Amino acid sequence: MSFDKVAIIGLGLLGGSIGLAVAQDLPGTATAGYDADPAVRQRATERGLANTICDSAADAVADADLVILCVPVGAMGTAAAEIAAALKPGCVISDVGSSKQSVLTALSAALPEGTAIIPAHPVAGTEHSGPDAGFAALFRQRWCIITPPEGADPAQVEALSAFWSALGANVEVMDPRHHDLVLAVTSHLPHLIAYTIVGTASDLENVTRSEVIKYSAGGFRDFTRIAASDPTMWRDVFLNNKEAVLQMLQRFTEDLTALQRAIRVGDGEQLFDHFTRTRAIRRSIIEEGQDDDRPDFGRSDHERPA
């Protein structure tokens, strides 16, 4: 099986990128898009984020074989309820949310029994959000994690995998609970920490905000990029993956306390050993093609104007 028509609900960075990627990589597949914000629908029409931009979610999902919910994870239940009555029998409902247990629960509660719910999470994004942020190559060489519930139809899981592969992603099937643990450490905790330190830096009395901005190239600016991500999306992630995030945060705090103590007592050997160990992880990420080895990720530094 494959999907002749895909409906995209929510036309921000992720939804827009899916629409553009389908147009490029699956030209035989029709897309219909919807966003709750009329201004976003207008912009989506101008950019051609889907073949048809509809004025209601129900219109967008009519006749769709695959519906992808691209809304914040806290809005999944409401979005699903809006389309429940309009779904084509046998269609697959999926999403792109960053927490998977909560999404499965919300969709199962909002949709009629027997609906094929197969949550997914493409691990890709940028710091930009909204209908202007999407681009067709967003998913290339990125992982998409599919988290089918028990009893999911293998043919439908296979079709969803093939869909994401066609957009350039590497697909992995994972248990939703394990997904939430893995992403808590590779994505949610980094975001929480980046949001924290950017807040800390802007609240100091003895260092001005303008100094923080001026001298940000010493490391701080990378955190500001992550801390510029969509606030609604991230609020929902933390509220919906609470247990795993708090667990990882506990581990992080223990490790930070140990390094803090090493600094306080002047234990250079412990610091050096720790800082050497972390280099290996970076090498592996470069080798696996998950980042760019050029200095500063290939920021335009080398061609800075004189």
Place this chain on the structure above:
Amino acid sequence: MSFDKVAIIGLGLLGGSIGLAVAQDLPGTATAGYDADPAVRQRATERGLANTICDSAADAVADADLVILCVPVGAMGTAAAEIAAALKPGCVISDVGSSKQSVLTALSAALPEGTAIIPAHPVAGTEHSGPDAGFAALFRQRWCIITPPEGADPAQVEALSAFWSALGANVEVMDPRHHDLVLAVTSHLPHLIAYTIVGTASDLENVTRSEVIKYSAGGFRDFTRIAASDPTMWRDVFLNNKEAVLQMLQRFTEDLTALQRAIRVGDGEQLFDHFTRTRAIRRSIIEEGQDDDRPDFGRSDHERPA
């Protein structure tokens, strides 16, 4: 006054970049370089990191009007002692270290009374280190903070400012103590946190290291870049700017605890407000030209191969 000959002690990322930048931007100025590691001297000769690569630090500083120590801040005293007897009378001794009070103390102790010591810190760098990492444009559009001690000769401070301006940097003069506080938050704390989280992620039992690497594009990979920085350099920074780092760490921990509590009790409003506030800082950094606004800093994502 200006400098006819500049000696560079330490030929890694910073020292090498200074040599290349002088050759490009101050072609009338001679450079002599030295590194304690013979393999680095060999590579520096091949890359032409200075006009002359010497076999001793004393040879390199002979006749130099400006000596720049580009060694880890913990090695400043030793490096200064090595050149003390060979300095040309009236020459200026500077450095590129990330902590300024400790460097001033170490240089003052190691050099004869009356030596003109004017510490400086170009706030620029990449995650790469060693003699192959340097490039001429490293300092363009970056800030260089000069921290003259009380009683420094204004003409010499002016000459050092002019030198850094010629390499493309914006120069700011600052009290060493204030420098250490500002950099603790814009550079040292971000590095400590990045080193911590990368360590945390690689020590988990319930998430494998290969999963951490695979799904790093969700945010984690940015931290690994910072945590790939030179371990010796960073060990020394933390040991030499201990008070300011511990002070900033205390503030960070308080703020993290507040967000942790908001997650635990499900206070979405507090999370949303915090995450919205941090976006403004990012905008200012972009406006001030201290980072690249392209998604993912202009990583090669948009041209990812199919």
